[in-house]
Amino acid sequence: MVEEPADNPYVRDPDTSFAPVDDLDAATAREQARRLRAAIEYHNYRYYVANDPVIADRTYDALFDRLDDLEAAFDLDDEHSPTRRVGGAPLDELETVEHVAPLLSLQSSGDAAEIREFDRRIREAVGDVTYSAEPKFDGFSVEVVYEDGVFDRAVTRGDGEEGEDVSANLRTVGSVPLRLRDAPDFLAVRGEVYMPRSGFQTLNQRRIERGDDPFANPRNAAAGTVRLLDPSTVADRPLDVFFYDVIETSATITSQREAFDLLRELGFRVNDETTLVEDVEAVLDYRDRLMAAREDLEYEIDGVVAKVDDVGKREQLGSTARHPRWAFAYKFPARTGETTVERIVVQVGRTGKLTPVALLDPVDLQGVTISRATLHNAAQIRDLGVHAGATVRVERAGDVIPEVSEVVADDENDSESFAMPETCPVCDGPVAREGEHHYCTNASCPAQLRRRLQHFCSRDAMDIEGVGEAAADRLVEAGLVESLADLYTLDVDDLAALDGWGERSAANLRDELAASEGADLGSFLYALGIRHVGTERARALAAAFDLSDLKNANAEDLQAVEDVGPEVAEAVTAFFESPANVETVDRLAEAVGPESPADEGGDELDGLTLVFTGSLPGYTRSELSNLLETHGANVTSSVSGATDYLVVGENPGQRKREQADAEDVETLDPAAFEERILSRL
Numbered sequence: 001m002v003e004e005p006a007d008n009p010y011v012r013d014p015d016t017s018f019a020p021v022d023d024l025d026a027a028t029a030r031e032q033a034r035r036l037r038a039a040i041e042y043h044n045y046r047y048y049v050a051n052d053p054v055i056a057d058r059t060y061d062a063l064f065d066r067l068d069d070l071e072a073a074f075d076l077d078d079e080h081s082p083t084r085r086v087g088g089a090p091l092d093e094l095e096t097v098e099h100v101a102p103l104l105s106l107q108s109s110g111d112a113a114e115i116r117e118f119d120r121r122i123r124e125a126v127g128d129v130t131y132s133a134e135p136k137f138d139g140f141s142v143e144v145v146y147e148d149g150v151f152d153r154a155v156t157r158g159d160g161e162e163g164e165d166v167s168a169n170l171r172t173v174g175s176v177p178l179r180l181r182d183a184p185d186f187l188a189v190r191g192e193v194y195m196p197r198s199g200f201q202t203l204n205q206r207r208i209e210r211g212d213d214p215f216a217n218p219r220n221a222a223a224g225t226v227r228l229l230d231p232s233t234v235a236d237r238p239l240d241v242f243f244y245d246v247i248e249t250s251a252t253i254t255s256q257r258e259a260f261d262l263l264r265e266l267g268f269r270v271n272d273e274t275t276l277v278e279d280v281e282a283v284l285d286y287r288d289r290l291m292a293a294r295e296d297l298e299y300e301i302d303g304v305v306a307k308v309d310d311v312g313k314r315e316q317l318g319s320t321a322r323h324p325r326w327a328f329a330y331k332f333p334a335r336t337g338e339t340t341v342e343r344i345v346v347q348v349g350r351t352g353k354l355t356p357v358a359l360l361d362p363v364d365l366q367g368v369t370i371s372r373a374t375l376h377n378a379a380q381i382r383d384l385g386v387h388a389g390a391t392v393r394v395e396r397a398g399d400v401i402p403e404v405s406e407v408v409a410d411d412e413n414d415s416e417s418f419a420m421p422e423t424c425p426v427c428d429g430p431v432a433r434e435g436e437h438h439y440c441t442n443a444s445c446p447a448q449l450r451r452r453l454q455h456f457c458s459r460d461a462m463d464i465e466g467v468g469e470a471a472a473d474r475l476v477e478a479g480l481v482e483s484l485a486d487l488y489t490l491d492v493d494d495l496a497a498l499d500g501w502g503e504r505s506a507a508n509l510r511d512e513l514a515a516s517e518g519a520d521l522g523s524f525l526y527a528l529g530i531r532h533v534g535t536e537r538a539r540a541l542a543a544a545f546d547l548s549d550l551k552n553a554n555a556e557d558l559q560a561v562e563d564v565g566p567e568v569a570e571a572v573t574a575f576f577e578s579p580a581n582v583e584t585v586d587r588l589a590e591a592v593g594p595e596s597p598a599d600e601g602g603d604e605l606d607g608l609t610l611v612f613t614g615s616l617p618g619y620t621r622s623e624l625s626n627l628l629e630t631h632g633a634n635v636t637s638s639v640s641g642a643t644d645y646l647v648v649g650e651n652p653g654q655r656k657r658e659q660a661d662a663e664d665v666e667t668l669d670p671a672a673f674e675e676r677i678l679s680r681l
C-alpha cells in the first residue's frame with residue numbers, strides 16, 4: 001500500500017498546462033520534477049497495483065512527458081526516476097517471481113509523425129524492415145513458462161524485472177494450455193489477459209446487484225481478477241488470453257512470423273487481426289482500419305503495435321531501460337463526443353469535498369452512454385467557460401471518469417454563470433475554501449456519511465463485502481444509517497425490506513458484519529477515514545497506541561511515530577477533538593472490539609527470520625506477516641544465509657526453494673509451520 005503524497009498538485013485533478021521548460025530556473029525545475037516523481041509513483045501504484053487509477057490516462061501521460069522533458073532539459077536524470085522504470089511493485093500478498101526476460105513498456109504515441117520518426121530511426125540503423133502489425137490489447141500482460149511441455153508458472157509484469165506468481169489463477173483460464181504437444185524443452189511466452197466485453201457487462205451487473213462497486217473498465221476487471229487470492233472466484237469470471245510473443249525457447253525462431261506459427265502449432269490462442277506489412281504507411285492504414293472496427297471486436301484495444309519482424313535486426317536495435325527500440329505502439333485518440341450541458345450540479349465526497357459535475361444531454365461515446373462528466377473545481381469551470389446550455393466536448397480518456405475538455409459553442413442567451421454554493425447542497429452546512437477546492441465542514445453531512453460508510457466497509461478497511469456505492473447510498477437514504485456506528489445495530493428485517501435487497505442480501509450483510517468483529521486496530525483506524533491516515537500510517541499508529549491513548553494523544557506524541565508529520569498529527573487531533581467523532585468511535589469500538597497488536601504481541605519469535613513461498617490456506621500473506629512480526633519475528637522476501645526457515649505453502653515458487661537449498665536453509669511445510677512456529681504464540 002502506498003500513501004497518497006500530501007500537498008502534491010499532481011495527485012488529484014492535476015493542472016497539465018505547464019509553462020515552457022525554457023522559462024524555468026533550475027531550482028524550480030528540480031522541485032517540479034521531485035513532485036512529479038512522487039505523484040507518478042503514486043499513480044503507478046493506483047493503476048498497476050490497486051487497479052483503481054485516480055486520473056485519466058491522458059493526464060498521466062502529460063505528467064510523465066513533462067517529467068521526461070524536465071529531466072532532459074535540466075540534466076536531472078536519476079536512476080530511481082519513474083521514467084527509467086516500468087509498471088508498479090508487485091503485490092506482497094502474492095509470491096514474487098523473476099522474469100525469464102524483462103517485461104518492458106512500449107514507446108507510444110497517437111501522433112502519426114512520431115511513428116514515422118520511429119520508422120526513420122529504424123531504417124537508419126538497420127535498413128528497410130518488415131513490420132508485424134498487431135492490435136494493442138487493453139488488458140494485462142503475463143509471462144507463461146512451460147518446462148518439458150508442461151505449464152510451470154504464470155507471472156504478471158510487476159516492475160518489469162519481477163512480477164507476481166498468478167499460476168493458480170491462470171490455470172483456471174480455458175485458453176491457457178496446460179500441456180503442449182511436441183513442445184521444445186523450454187518455452188517462455190507472453191500474452192495479454194483480457195475480459196471479453198460481454199462477460200464484463202454481466203460481471204458488473206452482478207456486482208451492482210450485490211452492492212459491490214462495478215469495475216471502471218474491462219482492463220481493471222481483468223487485472224483485478226488475475227490477482228485475486230482465491231482461484232475458484234477466478235474460475236467463475238470470464239477471462240481469455242491472446243498470446244503474442246515467444247520470449248525464450250530451445251527451438252530456433254528468426255522472426256515474429258515464425259513465433260506466431262510456433263504459437264499456433266503448439267495450441268496457443270493467437271489473434272487473427274495480426275498481419276505483416278511492408279512499411280510504416282501500411283501501419284498507418286492498418287491502424288485506421290482497426291480503429292473503425294474497434295467497437296465490433298469482443299475485446300478492447302487502445303491502438304496498434306508495430307514490431308520489427310526480423311529477430312536479428314531486433315537484436316541489433318536493442319532496448320532502453322524502459323522499452324525495446326524495435327517496437328512502437330500507435331495509440332488511438334481518446335473517445336470524445338459533443339453534447340450540451342443541461343445543468344451543473346455539485347457533488348459532495350467523503351472528505352466533504354464539493355465537486356461540480358455537468359449533467360449532459362446523453363451522448364454515446366463508442367458504445368458507452370455518458371450523461372455526466374466531471375468539471376473538477378470552480379477554477380476549471382471558469383477556465384473552460386462552461387455553463388448550462390453550452391455545447392461541450394466530453395472525453396472518456398482511460399475510462400476513469402468522463403470529463404469536459406472544452407466548450408465548442410456557446411449560446412450566450414442561455415448563459416448563466418456558475419458559482420460554487422455557499423452552503424452544502426446536501427446538508428446546507430457551512431462550506432470552507434482551501435485553494436481552488438471547497439469543502440462541507442459539517443461532520444454529520446449525509447453525503448459525506450455515504451462515502452465514509454463505503455470507505456469503512458472497503459477491502460483494506462473493515463472488509464465488509466456488499467457495501468459499495470449503491471448500497472451505502474441506500475442505507476443512508478432510507479435513514480437506517482445516520483452514524484457509522486448504526487451499522488452494527490442494523491435490523492435484518494429493515495434491511496430485507498430495502499428496495500432491491502431481500503432476505504439473502506440482508507443475511508449476508510449481517511454475517512459480514514459479524515465477521516468484521518475483532519478486526520485489527522490498524523484496519524479499524526484506517527476505516528474511520530481520518531484525513532491523511534492511509535493503511536500504512538494507520539498500522540503504525542495502531543502499533544504505537546491503543547485506542548484510548550490515541551484519542552488523547554497530542555501532536556508531539558503523534559509525531560514520534562514514523563512517517564507522522566505536523567500535518568498528519570493535526571488531522572488526527574482535529575478528528576478526536578470533535579465530540580461527535582468520539583461518540584461514533586466509542587460506539588464502533590464497542591461493537592467491533594478492535595484488537596491492538598500491542599495487546600496481542602509478544603517476543604516469542606524474537607530473532608527468528610522467516611521467508612514464505614506459496615500460499616497458506618486460511619491466511620493472506622500480509623495477515624501472516626503482521627501476526628508474526630508483532631511477536632518479534634522478521635519476515636523477509638528473499639532467502640539468504642540469515643534466513644532461519646523457508647515456509648513452503650501451496651503453489652510455491654521455484655527460485656526461493658533453490659535458494660534455500662543453496663543456502664542450506666531448513667524448509668517447513670504448512671503442518672510443520674503450524675507445529676513449530678504458530679503453536680509458540
Ligand SMILES: NC(=O)c1ccc[n+]([C@@H]2O[C@H](COP(=O)([O-])OP(=O)(O)OC[C@H]3O[C@@H](n4cnc5c(N)ncnc54)[C@H](O)[C@@H]3O)[C@@H](O)[C@H]2O)c1
Nearest residue numbers: 043047053055056057060105106134135136137141244305
Ligand atoms: N491513469 C493512470 O494513473 C495511469 C498510471 C500508469 C499508467 N497509465 C497508462 O498506462 C500506459 C502505459 O502503460 P504500460 O507501460 O503498461 O503499457 P504500454 O502502453 O507501454 O504498453 C505495453 C503493454 O502493452 C500490452 N500489449 C497489448 N498488446 C500487445 C501486443 N500486441 N504486443 C506487445 N504488447 C502488447 C502489454 O501488456 C504490454 O505490457 C500509459 O500510456 C498510461 O496512460 C495510466
Ligand SMILES: [Zn+2]
Nearest residue numbers: 424427440445
Ligand atoms: Zn454537507
